[in-house]
Amino acid sequence: MTSPVPRMDEALLRSLTPSVLGILVRRGADFAAAEDAVQDALVEAVRVWPADLPRDPKGWLVTVAWRRFLDATRADAARRRREDLVDEEPAPGPTPAGDDTLQLYFLCAHPSLTPSSAVALTLRAVGGLTTRQIAQAYLVPEATMAMGAPPGRRLGEHQPCQAHGLRRAVSTGPATSPPCCASSTWSSTRATSGDVDLAAEAIRLTRQLAAAIDHPEVAGLLALMLLHHARRATRTAPDGSLVPLAEQDRGRWDTGSIAEGVEILQAALARDRLGEFQAQAAIAALHADAPTAEETDWVQIVEWYDELVRLTDSPVVRLNRAVAVGEADGPRAGLAALAALDDSLPRHAAVAAYLHERDGDPATAARLYAEAARKASNLAERDYLTRQAARLNARRCR
Template identity: 75%
Template sequence: MDEALLRSLTPGVITVLVRRGADFAAAEDAVQEALVEALRAWTEETPRDPRGWLVTVAWRKFLDASRADAARRRREDRVEEEPPQGPAPGSDDTLQLYFLCAHPSLTPSSAVALTLRAVGGLTTRQIARAYLVPEATMAQRISRAKRTVADVRFDRPGDVATVLRVLYLVFNEGYSGDVDLSAEAIRLTRQLAAAVDHPEAAGLLALMLLHHARRAARRASDGSLVPLAEQDRDRWDTSLIAEGVVILQAALSRDRLGEYQAQAAIAALHADAPRAQETDWPQIVEWYDELARLTDSPVVRLNRAVAVGEADGPRAGLKALSALDDTLPRHTAAAAYLHERDGDLATAARLYAEAADRAADRAERDHLTRQAARLNTARRP
């Protein structure tokens, strides 16, 4: 049984049912039942037209459910006038499903969960494990999301920017449990980039590939975080870097710069440096200037301040940092790093300890605690 094939077919089958009159929740339920039947029926041989098989079975499941629900009899009468004949259409309907799952009426967390379920083909249990929440909690979240978009129809162009934001959120969740959300986000973004002529879709794909290329070097054997400057660059995936750079260059050549392309350009400059000391920090600062212009994000300005500290010296970085709100996430950690580079170990140790207390992520908290301990040890006579 090719589970990857089933997952890849799921979005298109759901969309066919929605186009034929099923609301999203009913279509998704019917397709899930069809997938269960496929797992039983395809044990020895896959049908010649697996997508058509799933559409036929899912449509039958939907009609059976409609007949059992008197409130849906009117819809059943309408949709049965044109029963499915022959294989399912060959067009890729996945893009429509992206837009539905990233509908602006959904919260970001609901949009991510629904995208992973309907477009990614993941089970509720897999999504719950990835987000470290009880399965019942995730089931409720997905059910609420399905009800929210139940009456939405594909009568208007979707917002690519919203879809990209959802995929960006999926990627940033990274890996936990038995589902690699970063890899899943890359798979889904590849589909989107192939389906739409949008440089930011390509920019996001490039950004994901360039970041994912460093994954093997991000943690030590004991699971602790390894900062970018200390990573073993021989462990970076050069094939992913090369692919990301090619995709980025093609996107940039269209002269329609967006935030994902700018972020990818920064990641590419890090990837291009054989050693941390050879990083082109002045050019990275220039890209952060572009990114700040595009987003006006305080977090971007904080990262720019650190880059300024690398390009022009730690005191220049601290000056840039002082203009920002000190309650920003990682502001204290950035200040600690820049004070350490400036030789003020006492202040740096104190700030590392404060940053550790504020860190939400356990791995980050442990890393910052170790940094404070290291400097305190270095200061002892």
């Protein structure tokens, strides 16, 4: 769908899209064909509804989308084998009240999809965003984001894998902060496309997921996203440059999101089924709870990283743990923890630079900051690291 949605209809259409799409899939349409049909129906709604809003908007969309699907199916010779599924249009009447959103989450999070594809498909199918809006937010061509569901798969297959992919889909990409970033130096910037804020969309979709699945890890994911989102306004300066955690204006943090995230996290932890998202949220909560950077409880943060290592044994977690150890026990302890890790890890050089600077070795720190800048994955991070190297070199030349 490429036509813009009027403001007065945007929220309504977006909220109805998952249910309408799910109904078509349940009736036998494959995902890609159903999505095309629903997008056609949404375009028609944009044209018709401002002058004549139907009494049953969801039923109207289902009827129009199903007819579009039938028309496309009958017109396409390659799809004639599906005719036995769509010979007769169901009798008119009220649409089912069931919510198919969870099934769409599972389909969008299929393990055969790449992380970026899973994110984009979730935002399209469940979030109601257009391919163009998502592509603009990711700063990639629209064609790059134009993908479909994996062929030959039905809803409900391999649900354990889908559940893991589902968490991946709503926690990856520009919509959220990178997990386990103890130093909070490298946090994602605001991802928007026109009036669409992908971070807000990710939180909205995760709220839906938490309402549909009573699981402490889903609650932990929601808490994590709220706690990261609460600090987002202070992570970049007006010129777009990164602001490290210690320099952020804590008075501008969103205390409402922090309180909600902490409350959700505490309820999840009370169920005594610890998972990686709950542990990550606990680390974020400790950062959010500190009145100043100097009052951060780094000892407890290290303990939570120990839990994350036990749960995931991830080298990225171990890298961030080294930062926390450096804050809790001193830079040399942090460097000792870092020495056990592969120096080809992303941001390894940046962490080493930070710890060497704190250990009073500006020459090594400057060299490592410059190395990290050359390896940086985005311009804001590269600029920040370059400035750190220049700052230390200028100090040495005085």
